Amino acid sequence: MPISLQQRSNAFVQLGKICTLLSENSEWPGFDSGMTREEYNAFQVLIEKQVQYNGWFTSLNVRMALRSWGIAMEGEKIRQWSAPYFDDKNSEERSVKTIAVICAGNIPMVGFHDILSVLISGNRALIKLSSDDSSLIPSLLQLLIKLEPGFENTFRFADGKLTGFDAVIATGSTNTSRYFEYYFRSVPHIIRRGRTGIAILDGTESSEELGKIGHDLFDYFGLGCRNVTKIYVPENYRLDTFFEAIYPFHPIVNHNKYANNYDYNKAVWLLNNVPLLDNGFLLLKEDNAVYSPTGSLFYERYTDENALRTIVEKKKSELQCIIGRKNVPLGQSQYPELWDYADGVDTMSFLTTLHNR
Numbered sequence: 001m002p003i004s005l006q007q008r009s010n011a012f013v014q015l016g017k018i019c020t021l022l023s024e025n026s027e028w029p030g031f032d033s034g035m036t037r038e039e040y041n042a043f044q045v046l047i048e049k050q051v052q053y054n055g056w057f058t059s060l061n062v063r064m065a066l067r068s069w070g071i072a073m074e075g076e077k078i079r080q081w082s083a084p085y086f087d088d089k090n091s092e093e094r095s096v097k098t099i100a101v102i103c104a105g106n107i108p109m110v111g112f113h114d115i116l117s118v119l120i121s122g123n124r125a126l127i128k129l130s131s132d133d134s135s136l137i138p139s140l141l142q143l144l145i146k147l148e149p150g151f152e153n154t155f156r157f158a159d160g161k162l163t164g165f166d167a168v169i170a171t172g173s174t175n176t177s178r179y180f181e182y183y184f185r186s187v188p189h190i191i192r193r194g195r196t197g198i199a200i201l202d203g204t205e206s207s208e209e210l211g212k213i214g215h216d217l218f219d220y221f222g223l224g225c226r227n228v229t230k231i232y233v234p235e236n237y238r239l240d241t242f243f244e245a246i247y248p249f250h251p252i253v254n255h256n257k258y259a260n261n262y263d264y265n266k267a268v269w270l271l272n273n274v275p276l277l278d279n280g281f282l283l284l285k286e287d288n289a290v291y292s293p294t295g296s297l298f299y300e301r302y303t304d305e306n307a308l309r310t311i312v313e314k315k316k317s318e319l320q321c322i323i324g325r326k327n328v329p330l331g332q333s334q335y336p337e338l339w340d341y342a343d344g345v346d347t348m349s350f351l352t353t354l355h356n357r
């Protein structure tokens with residue numbers, strides 16, 4: 001018997017509470033958490049072990065991702081998000097589809113939103129995990145089954161070739177997206193490409209406000225599609241002010257993989273006599289492009305906001321989000337709401353149309 005939307009929603013809300021607890025790295029809070037002591041401690045060990053399999057997945061970054069999901073799935077947010085698309089009326093008349101979900105692995109659990117969307121819509125998920133993130137999502141979904149046993153047969157994991165699906169949601173780089181477009185051309189699909197974040201500063205930000213941009217730059221080592229890789233600043237903006245504000249994030253250079261990227265890019269650009277600004281943990285390079293390599297940040301000066309708006313509009317297909325006073329608040333790029341869809345494609349609307357096929 002299918003589980004109702006109310007049951008599905010309640011389970012994910014409870015899972016969000018568990019994500020928040022796990023993000024805090026505190027002692028087992030008791031059975032009210034929805035986990036036994038053994039389950040709780042096992043997940044804590046899993047978090048600490050992630051860096052052994054993926055050097056970018058430090059325990060801090062994994063807990064940050066769990067905190068983000070705890071915030072996204074709290075209270076009434078899931079119900080508010082799903083209600084416009086799905087309800088339990090005439091649910092028996094709705095056809096259940098199998099949706100193949102191909103996950104990326106650039107930051108912890110980055111594919112979870114697609115899986116959540118598929119399951120909350122009452123469909124089945126065929127999940128292809130990234131080898132860079134192969135254990136966190138399965139562990140979360142096992143907790144979901146414990147919270148609501150009706151989820152037990154609503155998802156499965158694919159090791160090899162994907163077969164037996166009705167539609168596809170795939171996330172990859174710009175290069176892999178071309179392959180996805182060709183391979184899945186005959187089925188309904190959402191294919192996501194590589195995107196990035198930019199920040200627009202107006203020069204009036206306080207030191208405290210400006211310091212928050214460090215999270216947009218350095219959370220997840222800047223590897224997320226919502227991380228800022230380019231800033232636009234007023235023509236006479238003092239970049240020393242920017243450097244001073246983000247200095248508290250300087251310990252990031254102690255991470256070996258980040259430091260290797262920082263050192264490599266610095267060496268290449270210096271050999272080519274490229275003008276750089278360097279504060280010892282971040283390279284600033286004036287460049288019209290929006291994608292800067294790890295350990296660096298592109299910047300561009302502007303004189304007219306209207307002209308800047310035109311420039312940004314032309315780059316819209318490359319952007320996941322825009323940070324700044326008139327956009328996503330500084331420091332909040334890594335905490336999107338459930339309705340902040342990747343690449344601006346409404347996943348729930350896509351799933352709704354499948355029921356009519």
